[in-house]
Amino acid sequence: MANRLTVVAPGTISQASAPWPENTRVARAPWWERNIQFLLPLPTVLLLLLFVVYPTITAVQYSLNHVTITGDGLSLRFIGLDNYTRAFRDPLIATAARQTLEWVVVVTGMEMLLGLGLALLISSGIRWRGLVISVLMIPIVLPPIAVSLAWRFSYQEQFGVYNYLLSLINLGPVRWLSDRNIALFSVMATDIWQASPFVFL
Numbered sequence: 001m002a003n004r005l006t007v008v009a010p011g012t013i014s015q016a017s018a019p020w021p022e023n024t025r026v027a028r029a030p031w032w033e034r035n036i037q038f039l040l041p042l043p044t045v046l047l048l049l050l051f052v053v054y055p056t057i058t059a060v061q062y063s064l065n066h067v068t069i070t071g072d073g074l075s076l077r078f079i080g081l082d083n084y085t086r087a088f089r090d091p092l093i094a095t096a097a098r099q100t101l102e103w104v105v106v107v108t109g110m111e112m113l114l115g116l117g118l119a120l121l122i123s124s125g126i127r128w129r130g131l132v133i134s135v136l137m138i139p140i141v142l143p144p145i146a147v148s149l150a151w152r153f154s155y156q157e158q159f160g161v162y163n164y165l166l167s168l169i170n171l172g173p174v175r176w177l178s179d180r181n182i183a184l185f186s187v188m189a190t191d192i193w194q195a196s197p198f199v200f201l
Helices: 042-063 082-089 091-123 129-141 144-154 161-167 183-200
Strands: 004-009 012-016 065-070 073-078
Touching: 042 065, 082 091, 091 129, 091 183, 129 183, 144 183
Parallel strands: none
Antiparallel strands: 004 012, 065 073
């Protein structure tokens, strides 16, 4: 008769030449082990439902209603697509959409180009490769609040480092953050400086 596997102790499996007795009961795995394929992704699914699905459904619900804050809570009055119609007719929404599109195209494109260029440069076997990589990692490890404050001070109209450098060649001062024609590009430069090394990785 073919050999069979029998459980001789908890967690121990051995080979036995004798067949199982007819009245032997095979231990059944606990319910959590039988359903492990459903339990493992359960925390992620619950977090997605809580922080993604529920807020999305709520946002769509509010967008289709006129929401009023009362003493008893929120009062909803269904108005259909009126909110969307007003939004598309609002010039501020059009301006925000245009600037968002500019941000995506310019920032993403520059970060990809600079990141790819840095990666090719490092992989070409330049001298002091380790030092260059360490310097490139500095923008990534800095907290965003520290980066924003440092660039804000650098953009300062009277005492900023960039206007000081421009003054050395009799240029400036430039209102980096208050001139509507260049303020967006000034903020873009900050994001490109911090995120390009991440693309390089």
